[in-house]
Amino acid sequence: MSTIKGSCHCNAVKWQFILPIKTVVKCHCQNCRKLQGSDYSSWIIVSQDQLEVTKGKDHLSKYVSNETSSKTFCSICGSAAYLVNGKHFPGNFVIPLGSINNYEEALAPQIQVYTPNKAVWLKLHEDEPVFS
Numbered sequence: 001m002s003t004i005k006g007s008c009h010c011n012a013v014k015w016q017f018i019l020p021i022k023t024v025v026k027c028h029c030q031n032c033r034k035l036q037g038s039d040y041s042s043w044i045i046v047s048q049d050q051l052e053v054t055k056g057k058d059h060l061s062k063y064v065s066n067e068t069s070s071k072t073f074c075s076i077c078g079s080a081a082y083l084v085n086g087k088h089f090p091g092n093f094v095i096p097l098g099s100i101n102n103y104e105e106a107l108a109p110q111i112q113v114y115t116p117n118k119a120v121w122l123k124l125h126e127d128e129p130v131f132s
């Protein structure tokens with residue numbers, strides 16, 4: 001059993017979860033662009049009971065973006081720890097792939113979503129299933 005560990009940029013907040021995960025998605029939607037500040041975002045989907053915050057719970061702040069979605073982040077450095085997307089991933093946490101310390105093969109993105117919104121400069125990877 002492999003434990004995956006992640007942290008915010010300043011290391012005040014740390015978390016971990018145990019494989020397996022549900023999936024890893026690359027999302028091209030406008031919400032993710034604005035929330036993460038990049039042209040697309042990669043997210044690990046894990047069951048909520050899998051994730052354990054091991055350090056810095058007191059530093060976590062939450063931004064509620066709508067009735068089913070929120071972003072929990074480090075109040076010191078602003079890095080996202082995990083998101084909730086109750087519409088698409090109820091019962092799960094959505095963890096930024098870039099926050100992970102130990103990249104493993106199991107964390108390779110498996111699907112892409114909101115591809116019609118994909119930035120024109122991103123080439124479609126033919127070997128990845130596409131859901132739009």
Ligand SMILES: [Zn+2]
Pocket residue numbers: 008009010011012013074075076077078079
């Ligand atoms: Zn931090």
Ligand SMILES: [Zn+2]
Pocket residue numbers: 027028029030031032033114
């Ligand atoms: Zn998105």
